[in-house]
Every structure is written in structure tokens, then in C-alpha cells.
Amino acid sequence: MTKIVSVLMAMILSACSNVSIINNDTQVRKENKTEAKEVVSESTVYESKNESIGDTKTQQDKVINEKDILPKEYITKTEENSPAVKEYCDKTNEYFAKYNWGKSHCHDFTWHHVRDSYWGNPIAWYVFGNEEETEHQNVTLIMCGVHGDEITPIKFCYDLMMDLKSNPQIIGDNLIIIAPLVTPDSFFRKKPTRTNARGVDINRNFPTQDWAKNAIKLWKTRYGSDKRRFPGKYALSEQETIFSVNIINLYKPQKIISVHAPLTLLDYDGPSFSQSEGKAAKQLLVQMSNKAGKYKISNYPFFTGSLGNWAGNERNIPTYTLELPNSDWNKTDTYYKMFRTALHHAIQDNLSYSEKETKSQTLNQ
Numbered sequence: 027m028t029k030i031v032s033v034l035m036a037m038i039l040s041a042c043s044n045v046s047i048i049n050n051d052t053q054v055r056k057e058n059k060t061e062a063k064e065v066v067s068e069s070t071v072y073e074s075k076n077e078s079i080g081d082t083k084t085q086q087d088k089v090i091n092e093k094d095i096l097p098k099e100y101i102t103k104t105e106e107n108s109p110a111v112k113e114y115c116d117k118t119n120e121y122f123a124k125y126n127w128g129k130s131h132c133h134d135f136t137w138h139h140v141r142d143s144y145w146g147n148p149i150a151w152y153v154f155g156n157e158e159e160t161e162h163q164n165v166t167l168i169m170c171g172v173h174g175d176e177i178t179p180i181k182f183c184y185d186l187m188m189d190l191k192s193n194p195q196i197i198g199d200n201l202i203i204i205a206p207l208v209t210p211d212s213f214f215r216k217k218p219t220r221t222n223a224r225g226v227d228i229n230r231n232f233p234t235q236d237w238a239k240n241a242i243k244l245w246k247t248r249y250g251s252d253k254r255r256f257p258g259k260y261a262l263s264e265q266e267t268i269f270s271v272n273i274i275n276l277y278k279p280q281k282i283i284s285v286h287a288p289l290t291l292l293d294y295d296g297p298s299f300s301q302s303e304g305k306a307a308k309q310l311l312v313q314m315s316n317k318a319g320k321y322k323i324s325n326y327p328f329f330t331g332s333l334g335n336w337a338g339n340e341r342n343i344p345t346y347t348l349e350l351p352n353s354d355w356n357k358t359d360t361y362y363k364m365f366r367t368a369l370h371h372a373i374q375d376n377l378s379y380s381e382k383e384t385k386s387q388t389l390n391q
């Protein structure tokens with residue numbers, strides 16, 4: 027029954043503008059705990075506000091350390107995960123074992139979970155920092171596993187989570203949202219796939235302004251109807267895309283890092299480098315590259331329906347696509363080590379502060 031409601035709501039709401047999604051999210055973040063909890067029972071209905079549930083209780087428990095005492099480890103398990111999330115973590119461990127990655131430590135975190143994939147896998151996310159505070163200066167969203175056959179990024183996100191757990195000083199006052207496996211159906215299968223269970227490339231399904239005009243047309247002409255790049259029948263048709271859009275509208279990140287493989291480059295979409303915001307974003311791009319051994323920066327073209335286009339170009343959120351060298355699952359430790367300081371820097375870099383600095387430097391010249 028709830029599935030039918032969910033599908034109907036998705037059909038109705040997919041026609042709505044993104045503006046209404048933003049409004050919903052804003053309202054929800056201001057709601058009190060009781061109201062937020064009530065939303066849980068409707069969790070399968072497509073409404074952006076659903077992605078905000080589960081936040082409040084977790085946070086209340088998290089802020090237990092006195093400010094002047096630095097904890098040795100960030101507390102990541104504050105309540106029991108739901109049976110669905112436990113099952114998801116078991117599955118994650120199974121697949122980690124398959125790739126000889128050891129334990130995922132998925133069970134060590136209290137996950138947020140509202141939306142499921144087509145095959146019923148949770149699309150889970152975790153938040154480092156105090157999300158009770160509504161006015162965050164520096165929010166970073168990190169997404170991995172958008173393409174399930176690019177498996178190294180998934181381990182990469184988990185490595186980052188364990189790193190932050192053990193090094194809470196990196197987190198500071200910042201808010202870090204991590205979605206380590208955006209498209210679980212593609213990864214949780216014998217042979218992982220780029221597209222989701224319904225055969226859609228999530229990174230072509232974002233509702234960019236030109237989607238209706240170009241997505242299908244370009245897919246046919248430029249990609250020869252390559253099944254691996256099918257953009258979907260309409261924009262925002264997939265649970266994974268809805269999840270991504272909602273999470274961005276809800277947390278309003280200052281920057282997004284989307285981890286892929288294997289193009290071996292760092293790509294940027296966002297405010298133009300000639301704008302003041304763009305200057306700060308460019309500075310971070312160069313610094314990330316430098317801290318990762320002068321990793322190649324490439325201005326990769328953006329696509330109809332891609333995250334970079336939707337969030338970066340159309341919403342002016344600096345969006346960094348980190349393409350790891352390849353999907354060789356034996357190299358995951360090397361990749362994380364390579365980008366560790368770059369990631370720490372990116373998390374801590376408050377782009378708006380940097381912008382002020384740039385301005386003052388200009389004035390002094």
C-alpha cells in the first residue's frame with residue numbers, strides 16, 4: 027500500500043518545481059522534535075522533508091563533550107539502527123569481504139535512512155557535526171557510489187568516515203554529510219553496474235533546465251543509445267536522484283565532493299572563477315590538487331542531467347568531481363592516503379571566509 031502511495035506521490039511531485047522542495051526542507055529543519063518524529067511513519071512518501079527525519083534525536087545525544095575537552099574519538103553510534111539498516115550494514119560487510127576490504131564498520135554508525143532504492147536497499151547517509159544548529163557556516167556534502175561499478179569510491183567514503191571518527195579535531199564546527207553508497211542496487215550485485223536497478227544513469231537524471239530538451243536526444247545522438255548512460259524516461263525519475271536533490275536542498279552545502287573513478291582527474295563545476303565566490307572555489311580546487319601530488323585538474327565537459335550541471339552550474343554550489351585513478355579494489359588504501367590531506371583541507375575550508383580574504387587582499391593591493 028505504501029509503495030502505491032509512494033509511486034503516486036512521486037509522479038505528482040516530480041512535476042513540481044525545485045523551489046517547493048527547498049521550501050519544504052527549510053520548514054522541516056525548523057520543526058520541533060515531536061513533529062519531526064511524526065514524519066517517520068510516512069517515510070516512503072516522496073517528500074523532501076522526509077530526508078530530514080532522524081536528525082534531531084541523534085544530535086541531542088551527540089553533543090556530550092565539554093567544549094574544552096577534545097574527545098579522542100567522535101561518537102558515531104548514538105542509537106540502534108533500524109532492522110533495515112542493520113541488514114544493509116550486513117550486506118555492506120559481505121561486499122567488503124568480497125573485495126578484501128575487511129570490515130566496513132557500517133554498524134558503528136547511526137545512519138539516517140528515509141528512502142529505499144528500487145530493490146529496497148536503504149539509501150543511507152551519515153552526518154558528522156551538530157546538525158541541530160541551523161546556521162552552519164561550512165557544510166560539505168560528500169557522495170560516493172553514484173555509479174555502483176566504480177567500486178573504489180565506496181571504500182573511499184568509508185575510509186573517510188573512519189578517519190573522521192578517529193580524528194574529531196578535523197570535524198571542528200563543520201558539518202560533513204556523507205552518502206557512501208548513493209546507488210546501492212548497482213553495487214550489491216554479483217557484477218556491479220553503472221546504472222541503477224531500473225537501468226538509469228543517476229548522473230544523467232538530475233533535473234537540469236535543459237533536461238526535457240536534450241537528455242534523450244543527446245543520449246541517442248552522442249552516445250548511440252548506450253544503455254550504460256540512459257538518462258531515464260524523465261528527470262528525477264529515480265529514488266537515488268530524488269535522494270541527492272533532497273539532501274542538497276536540505277543541508278544546503280557550501281560545497282559538494284562527488285567521488286567517481288577511473289578518469290584520474292579533479293573536475294569543477296560551480297560559480298565562474300571570475301566571480302568572487304568562484305575565486306575561493308578555484309583556490310580550493312588548486313589546493314586539493316596540490317595536496318594530492320598535483321593531481322590533474324581538468325575542465326571536463328558537463329552533461330545534461332549531471333550533478334555538476336544541476337548543483338554546480340545551475341545552483342552555484344562549488345561541485346568537485348574527484349575521479350580516482352581506477353576501480354582496482356586492491357588500491358583503495360593508496361587512494362585514500364593520496365587524498366587524505368586534500369579532503370581534510372576541503373572539509374575545513376570555509377569558502378565564504380576565503381572570499382572575504384580574497385576581497386581584502388584585492389583592496390590592499
Ligand SMILES: [Zn+2]
Nearest residue numbers: 173176286287
Ligand atoms: Zn562515475
